[in-house]
Amino acid sequence: MSRIIGALALLLVLASCGGGDRTPPRNLDNACSIISQRPHYLRAFRAAERRWGVPVHVQMATIYQESKFDGDARTPHKYVLGVIPMGRVSSAYGYGQALDGTWDDYKKATGRRTARRDRIQDATDFMGWYMNESKRRNGISLHDARNQYLAYHEGHGGYARRSYRSKAWLMRVANSVSARSNAYQAQLASCRKFR
Numbered sequence: 001m002s003r004i005i006g007a008l009a010l011l012l013v014l015a016s017c018g019g020g021d022r023t024p025p026r027n028l029d030n031a032c033s034i035i036s037q038r039p040h041y042l043r044a045f046r047a048a049e050r051r052w053g054v055p056v057h058v059q060m061a062t063i064y065q066e067s068k069f070d071g072d073a074r075t076p077h078k079y080v081l082g083v084i085p086m087g088r089v090s091s092a093y094g095y096g097q098a099l100d101g102t103w104d105d106y107k108k109a110t111g112r113r114t115a116r117r118d119r120i121q122d123a124t125d126f127m128g129w130y131m132n133e134s135k136r137r138n139g140i141s142l143h144d145a146r147n148q149y150l151a152y153h154e155g156h157g158g159y160a161r162r163s164y165r166s167k168a169w170l171m172r173v174a175n176s177v178s179a180r181s182n183a184y185q186a187q188l189a190s191c192r193k194f195r
Helices: 002-017 031-038 038-051 058-067 100-112 120-138 147-162 168-189
Strands: 077-080 084-088
Touching: 031 058, 031 168, 038 058, 038 120, 058 120, 058 147, 077 147, 100 120, 120 147, 120 168, 147 168
Parallel strands: none
Antiparallel strands: 077 084
C-alpha cells in the first residue's frame, strides 16, 4: 500500500511540474526577465538563430505580438446570431500562431513530422524557417522585424502584393513589433544570462 501512495505522490509531483511550460512568463516587457523565468526559451531562440539566422530579439518580438508567449493561444470563436459558436476565426494556434496549412508546409519542408505549435522549440524553428522563406522570396533582411512581421502576417504572396498598405492597423502593429524588437535587443545586450 505504501508503494502505491509513494507512486501516486511521485506522479502528482511530476504532473505539477508539467503544463506550466506553455503559460506566459511575467513581465513580458523585459527580455531578461522572460529568459530568466524560462531558460529553455533562450535555448530555443538560440537554436533557431543558429539554424536559420533570425536574431533572438526578432523572434521574441514576433512571439510577443502573436501570442504574448502563450503556447495555447488560439484565435477567438466566430458566432452566429451573436451567441452560437461556429468555430474559430482561423486555424492559428500556439506561440507563433501558425495556420494549419503553413504548419504542414513547414513540417514537410523540414522533415519535422512530430513538431507541435505549442512547443517553444518547434515554434521558434518554424519562425526561423518562415522568416528565411521571407528573405528568399521577398528579400527581407532577417534583422528587419517590421517587414518580417508584415510578411509573417500577410503571407509571402500578400507581402509581395503589398496587401498591408491598405491596413493602417497592421502597419501600426508592425511598427510596434519593430520597436519591441529594438527594446528587447537593448535589454538582452545588458542581460547576464544572455552572454
